[in-house]
Amino acid sequence: MSDESPKAPSLTSVSLEDPHLQPYAKHPGRAEALAAAAMVIGFLGFIGFGITYWLSDQTQWEAATLGGGMLALGAGVIAWGKYLMAQGPFVEERHEFHSTEAERDAMTAAIVERGGMVVQRRKVLGGLFALGSTAMGVVIAFPLIRSLGPKPATSRQATNTDTSLFATNWKKNSQLVTADGRIVKVADLGVGGVLTVFPKGYEGSSPDQTILIRLAQIGPNDPPFQLESPGRTDWGVQGYVAYSKMCTHLGCPVGLYQKLTQQLVCPCHQSIFNVASGCVPEFGPAPRPLPQLPLKVDAFGNLQSQSGYQQAVGPGFWERP
Numbered sequence: 025m026s027d028e029s030p031k032a033p034s035l036t037s038v039s040l041e042d043p044h045l046q047p048y049a050k051h052p053g054r055a056e057a058l059a060a061a062a063m064v065i066g067f068l069g070f071i072g073f074g075i076t077y078w079l080s081d082q083t084q085w086e087a088a089t090l091g092g093g094m095l096a097l098g099a100g101v102i103a104w105g106k107y108l109m110a111q112g113p114f115v116e117e118r119h120e121f122h123s124t125e126a127e128r129d130a131m132t133a134a135i136v137e138r139g140g141m142v143v144q145r146r147k148v149l150g151g152l153f154a155l156g157s158t159a160m161g162v163v164i165a166f167p168l169i170r171s172l173g174p175k176p177a178t179s180r181q182a183t184n185t186d187t188s189l190f191a192t193n194w195k196k197n198s199q200l201v202t203a204d205g206r207i208v209k210v211a212d213l214g215v216g217g218v219l220t221v222f223p224k225g226y227e228g229s230s231p232d233q234t235i236l237i238r239l240a241q242i243g244p245n246d247p248p249f250q251l252e253s254p255g256r257t258d259w260g261v262q263g264y265v266a267y268s269k270m271c272t273h274l275g276c277p278v279g280l281y282q283k284l285t286q287q288l289v290c291p292c293h294q295s296i297f298n299v300a301s302g303c304v305p306e307f308g309p310a311p312r313p314l315p316q317l318p319l320k321v322d323a324f325g326n327l328q329s330q331s332g333y334q335q336a337v338g339p340g341f342w343e344r345p
């Protein structure tokens with residue numbers, strides 16, 4: 025009797041004729057062309073999204089191109105899996121459950137080889153899928169990058185742009201104007217009135233947006249308007265005060281004014297600022313007071329700034345001192 029153990033069957037020689045590798049589709053060529061067309065449409069959709077994102081703010085086109093790209097790429101992958109892969113069911117005769125180490129190695133090698141062959145046989149689809157998913161990965165990063173906001177360090181020198189958080193366009197003697205460019209006069213607001221204002225020439229600029237509030241009715245001959253904030257007692261004028269409208273938490277526009285309590289409320293996360301005492305935060309996540317703009321009135325009754333903001337406006341950022 026021979027003590028030689030039986031040789032393990034080789035499972036590594038896989039052929040393309042193997043029934044386990046036959047595609048489900050009756051016409052694999054047509055199915056492959058269909059899947060390829062869907063993937064090409066997906067790729068073009070992602071490229072279209074990238075171009076639309078950088079060149080315009082057309083959110084409906086961004087949604088259409090990105091959504092269409094994902095839909096088409098997904099359809100291509102589904103068509104590949106459904107029509108070009110073997111679908112089974114396959115029946116194998118029951119065999120001994122125990123297998124030798126050599127058989128297990130052979131099986132592992134066969135599975136790896138088989139998977140590789142399935143992909144290799146559809147090289148074009150594999151390439152198109154890689155191309156589409158790479159394009160999707162790249163263009164999806166665009167919104168992430170742009171959401172980081174303006175670059176405070178580089179825009180610090182460019183004080184004539186509307187992108188600086190360190191230095192806004194408010195200067196000494198800047199004229200207060202509304203968003204449509206109308207000059208703001210001291211008689212414009214009654215007590216409790218609020219108005220969003222900008223420095224003349226920079227209407228609509230985000231970092232410059234400022235909320236003007238009339239806290240009290242004080243005439244030019246009345247005693248000067250006194251603010252509670254130390255060192256800023258003359259920053260208000262004739263009952264007016266002005267603060268940056270960019271919330272110090274995450275930059276939302278702080279535009280809700282409660283006349284009775286003289287508080288400004290940020291609508292995003294409900295930070296509450298005390299207007300009469302320097303807009304210090306009294307509630308909510310805002311970590312700092314809203315920066316205040318010193319005001320004055322010129323000889324024609326127009327409101328002007330005494331100077332620009334004396335600290336960076338808006339939320340914290342990594343280069344903020």
Ligand code: FES
Binds near residue numbers: 272273274290295310
């Ligand atoms: S952005 Fe104002 S509280 Fe969050």
